[in-house]
Amino acid sequence: MTVVTGTGTREVGRSRTRLDAREKLRGEAMFTGDMEVPGMLYGRVLRSQHPHAEIVSINTSAAERMPGVAAVLVGRDLLDIDPYYGHAIKDRPIIAIERVRFSGEPVAAVAAEDEATAEAALAAIEVVYEELPLVDTIDKALDPAAPLLHEGPIRPGLFHGLGNLGERDGNIGYRYRLDSGDVAGESAGAAFVTEGEYLFPAVYQYAMETHSVIADWKPNEIAIWASCQHPFLVQAEIADLFGLPIGAVRIQVPYLGGGFGSKSYTKMEPLTVALSRKARAPVKIVNRVDESMVTSRRHGMRCWMRTTADADGTLLTRESRFWLDTGAYMDNGPRVTATAADSAPGPYRWRAVHIDAMCVYCNTAPSGSYRAFGATHLQWVAESQLDELARKAGIDPLEMRRRNLLRPGEPVRPDGSGKPLDADLIGDVERAAAAVGWDEPKGPLVGRGVSVGLLAAGAHPVSRASVRMRADGSVEVSVGTTEMGQGPRTVMAQIAAEELGCSSDRVRVLGADTRFTPYDRSTGASRSTTLAGKAVQNAAAAVAAKLRETACEVWDVASELIELRDGKAAYGDLEMEFSEVIAKRFGFTGGEIIEGGEVRPMGGDTGSYAEGPVFWEVCVAAVEVEVDPELGKVNVTRTATVADVGRAINPLLVERQDEGAFMQGYGNAMFEEMVYRDGELINDNLLEYRVPRIQDLPRQMTSIVVENEDGPGPHGAKGCGEGALAAVPAAIVNALGDAGVPITQLPLTPERVWRRLQDLSEPQSTEELT
Amino acid sequence: MTVEFTLNGRQVSVPAEPNTLLLDLLRDHFRLTGAKRSCDVQVCGSCTVLVDGGPVSACTYLAHEAAGREVLTIEGFAELPEFEHYASAFERHAAVQCGFCTPGFLLTLKSLRDAGDLETEEDIRHGLDGNLCRCTGYRAILEAARDIGEVAA
Numbered sequence: 001m002t003v004v005t006g007t008g009t010r011e012v013g014r015s016r017t018r019l020d021a022r023e024k025l026r027g028e029a030m031f032t033g034d035m036e037v038p039g040m041l042y043g044r045v046l047r048s049q050h051p052h053a054e055i056v057s058i059n060t061s062a063a064e065r066m067p068g069v070a071a072v073l074v075g076r077d078l079l080d081i082d083p084y085y086g087h088a089i090k091d092r093p094i095i096a097i098e099r100v101r102f103s104g105e106p107v108a109a110v111a112a113e114d115e116a117t118a119e120a121a122l123a124a125i126e127v128v129y130e131e132l133p134l135v136d137t138i139d140k141a142l143d144p145a146a147p148l149l150h151e152g153p154i155r156p157g158l159f160h161g162l163g164n165l166g167e168r169d170g171n172i173g174y175r176y177r178l179d180s181g182d183v184a185g186e187s188a189g190a191a192f193v194t195e196g197e198y199l200f201p202a203v204y205q206y207a208m209e210t211h212s213v214i215a216d217w218k219p220n221e222i223a224i225w226a227s228c229q230h231p232f233l234v235q236a237e238i239a240d241l242f243g244l245p246i247g248a249v250r251i252q253v254p255y256l257g258g259g260f261g262s263k264s265y266t267k268m269e270p271l272t273v274a275l276s277r278k279a280r281a282p283v284k285i286v287n288r289v290d291e292s293m294v295t296s297r298r299h300g301m302r303c304w305m306r307t308t309a310d311a312d313g314t315l316l317t318r319e320s321r322f323w324l325d326t327g328a329y330m331d332n333g334p335r336v337t338a339t340a341a342d343s344a345p346g347p348y349r350w351r352a353v354h355i356d357a358m359c360v361y362c363n364t365a366p367s368g369s370y371r372a373f374g375a376t377h378l379q380w381v382a383e384s385q386l387d388e389l390a391r392k393a394g395i396d397p398l399e400m401r402r403r404n405l406l407r408p409g410e411p412v413r414p415d416g417s418g419k420p421l422d423a424d425l426i427g428d429v430e431r432a433a434a435a436v437g438w439d440e441p442k443g444p445l446v447g448r449g450v451s452v453g454l455l456a457a458g459a460h461p462v463s464r465a466s467v468r469m470r471a472d473g474s475v476e477v478s479v480g481t482t483e484m485g486q487g488p489r490t491v492m493a494q495i496a497a498e499e500l501g502c503s504s505d506r507v508r509v510l511g512a513d514t515r516f517t518p519y520d521r522s523t524g525a526s527r528s529t530t531l532a533g534k535a536v537q538n539a540a541a542a543v544a545a546k547l548r549e550t551a552c553e554v555w556d557v558a559s560e561l562i563e564l565r566d567g568k569a570a571y572g573d574l575e576m577e578f579s580e581v582i583a584k585r586f587g588f589t590g591g592e593i594i595e596g597g598e599v600r601p602m603g604g605d606t607g608s609y610a611e612g613p614v615f616w617e618v619c620v621a622a623v624e625v626e627v628d629p630e631l632g633k634v635n636v637t638r639t640a641t642v643a644d645v646g647r648a649i650n651p652l653l654v655e656r657q658d659e660g661a662f663m664q665g666y667g668n669a670m671f672e673e674m675v676y677r678d679g680e681l682i683n684d685n686l687l688e689y690r691v692p693r694i695q696d697l698p699r700q701m702t703s704i705v706v707e708n709e710d711g712p713g714p715h716g717a718k719g720c721g722e723g724a725l726a727a728v729p730a731a732i733v734n735a736l737g738d739a740g741v742p743i744t745q746l747p748l749t750p751e752r753v754w755r756r757l758q759d760l761s762e763p764q765s766t767e768e769l770t
Numbered sequence: 771m772t773v774e775f776t777l778n779g780r781q782v783s784v785p786a787e788p789n790t791l792l793l794d795l796l797r798d799h800f801r802l803t804g805a806k807r808s809c810d811v812q813v814c815g816s817c818t819v820l821v822d823g824g825p826v827s828a829c830t831y832l833a834h835e836a837a838g839r840e841v842l843t844i845e846g847f848a849e850l851p852e853f854e855h856y857a858s859a860f861e862r863h864a865a866v867q868c869g870f871c872t873p874g875f876l877l878t879l880k881s882l883r884d885a886g887d888l889e890t891e892e893d894i895r896h897g898l899d900g901n902l903c904r905c906t907g908y909r910a911i912l913e914a915a916r917d918i919g920e921v922a923a
Contacts, residue, residue, distance in 0.1 A: 022857070026857075027848065029869050033803075257870030258904050694894070694911065
């Protein structure tokens with residue numbers, strides 16, 4: 001279902017076939033793991049089995065003597081550089097130095113002529129550990145007597161963007177607060193109160209392609225091919241680590257086999273470069289799935305929340321304290337924490353709000369970005385409290401939202417800072433509710449739920465792009481956006497073609513090569529279409545201006561009378577192919593037009609998070625469930641998600657993004673959970689870590705694309721593809737609550753639901769954590 | 771030791787250790803990289819190739835098991851006239867996103883259709899349950915598969 005409001009475009013708003021489809025279908029698309037570089041060695045990594053230990057000694061001599069082994073890297077090989085990195089906080093060594101902080105941390109790496117030799121050499125390395133006290137849970141980490149996982153002053157990373165980092169506070173690595181109004185005073189006379197504790201487990205992004213890197217270190221230049229979402233941030237961090245100017249680090253990004261945040265920021269690149277430096281040869285490292293599962297994940301969370309309302313259901317106050325398990329190193333923990341805090345109030349009007357969000361170091365593998373981070377953590381908690389208040393007040397949950405949701409233009413953050421609301425949330429949630437039959441009668445153990453939230457999106461608005469028209473009129477777009485499945489190579493071509501008045505078929509969009517591609521901050525936070533797309537639009541408009549300039553010289557008319565259409569410049573009945581315009585411009589066959597486009601923040605220059613976001617991504621869903629009381633199984637019968645995208649550049653791709661986000665949200669809600677025992681991840685494989693399969697696809701699923709042209713991107717577009725992931729677990733939890741089975745812990749496994757049903761059927765049931 | 775089999779219609783004879791996996795032989799020796807390594811435990815289906823017309827997970831299939839058999843990879847399938855029927859359905863429904871799982875899905879669908887097991891939506895849901903896709907959420911693939919099998923919605 002598509003609500004179309006925009007008109008007058010030829011490329012934008014059309015569901016063009018993906019330009020990368022054919023090569024992917026034919027198996028010709030190259031991913032990093034498919035590539036070979038002459039003289040390339042294969043790297044394997046020895047990882048700690050201990051979650052917290054001192055490294056007493058490492059003996060690599062037997063491994064080094066093995067035929068075919070070129071180099072063995074350990075911490076002492078990095079004495080000549082400052083080996084700590086981390087875009088937010090520089091807390092992570094390239095390879096363990098004297099101490100390991102999580103099970104799976106690299107302690108040695110081998111480069112050899114083939115993988116089998118490298119693997120055999122790992123077995124010949126002797127490491128002696130002395131175990132240290134284990135801090136494997138949030139509770140243990142917060143104990144005042146707990147050992148500190150990191151000490152000394154906090155070292156800001158190159159891209160922390162967090163304002164004042166403050167002082168270290170035990171194992172709390174980052175803290176973000178929202179404070180507005182007098183919570184105690186405003187809630188004193190509340191008619192309805194709900195309060196509870198909630199648990200969300202760590203989950204894994206599972207991009208099908210594991211983290212893969214080829215690195216070729218040379219004294220004056222480092223070349224890298226990597227499955228990375230943010231090549232320009234990785235480039236800067238590698239340059240910083242290895243003491244080179246930024247331009248001497250060249251990163252090329254082939255197709256990515258999915259990302260979902262797992263490949264954001266710097267991951268396996270520093271280790272691969274360090275190994276190449278030791279081996280003096282190019283080295284390729286391709287993680288196995290169990291290795292990627294300790295490279296990135298979503299934070300586990302413990303959350304307390306209290307919400308109050310007055311007698312007519314008007315919301316009064318919200319308080320929340322929550323703790324995110326960021327693992328041994330910060331990675332993107334601070335941003336996840338701040339985004340989660342932004343999601344905690346939800347898009348409602350409050351008299352007072354107090355949110356205290358803490359990002360906690362533990363002896364577990366590092367957590368980072370996973371699609372819709374922060375919002376996914378908090379929306380299901382926040383929205384289930386809203387439903388509970390609605391039930392207590394006897395108000396329909398949809399009506400409860402109508403009464404309290406913010407309207408466009410109202411401030412979202414309770415303190416009034418940042419971007420005001422830029423979407424019609426009431427319209428969005430009403431459409432979603434209608435699509436699952438909100439007002440239809442329902443049987444026992446059937447429930448319907450809606451959820452509404454916002455995700456602070458866009459990250460930093462810094463993007464550049466260039467558009468180049470060759471002598472034959474063909475076009476290349478150079479933009480740093482990583483194609484990881486979401487479709488930018490098609491969408492950017494459509495945006496450029498629209499400005500140029502030609503078909504997107506003649507536009508090629510290239511993958512990032514930092515030697516040539518203009519800077520783009522990152523591929524994440526739903527920012528690419530909005531920000532990189534705007535830079536592409538600006539660059540294409542500049543090329544179009546040059547075409548007009550030449551055509552008006554040739555025809556001697558004012559440039560505003562010249563139209564660009566169907567790959568031609570036109571004035572009345574006069575027409576010139578673009579190739580002809582370029583030939584006229586340069587006086588003979590050859591030449592080209594190449595122009596740049598730019599997007600940068602307007603206003604403040606502190607880099608503070610609080611100035612954002614670029615836009616609020618809408619997270620709205622509605623779900624109908626049916627509970628099987630015998631088995632505890634939750635059957636999701638009808639679903640609706642809303643992609644409120646301002647303007648869909650390619651409507652079919654928007655729907656597909658939305659559906660993909662739906663299914664990941666379904667997995668997060670229903671069964672995904674990383675299980676740890678004493679700091680060790682015990683279900684580190686696809687047999688024991690379950691992700692959604694085609695059998696899980698609901699029978700009735702609606703993706704609603706809303707186009708109000710209210711975004712800051714090209715043609716009023718704003719980003720999409722994350723909202724459904726945050727909204728779906730919340731809607732499922734609320735539908736389950738509506739069916740009479742309120743739950744405060746994910747995932748919604750049959751056992752958990754069944755036990756909850758048993759508790760609820762006992763007369764002395766308590767409201768304990770389930 | 772050498773192993774002989776038919777690869778994409780061509781007779782091949784290559785050295786292979788007894789423990790060499792078919793996936794490694796295809797990717798490293800023949801440079802046929804359309805079959806992907808991911809889960810390594812026969813769950814995800816991204817390494818799917820057809821052996822004598824049936825899908826196997828090349829990540830857990832010994833190269834020597836292919837001796838005397840016919841192996842079809844995505845590169846070989848893409849050269850067959852019928853490939854267009856599959857590819858155009860995937861394009862029409864935008865059933866390809868990152869593309870990592872796509873060759874596995876196409877080959878599984880070919881084996882289902884060839885065996886007459888692609889006639890109902892249940893066939894699709896059952897037959898594709900061994901192929902994971904993390905991008906699409908499967909709906910696009912289900913719709914493309916309906917077109918391929920000419921299954922009524």
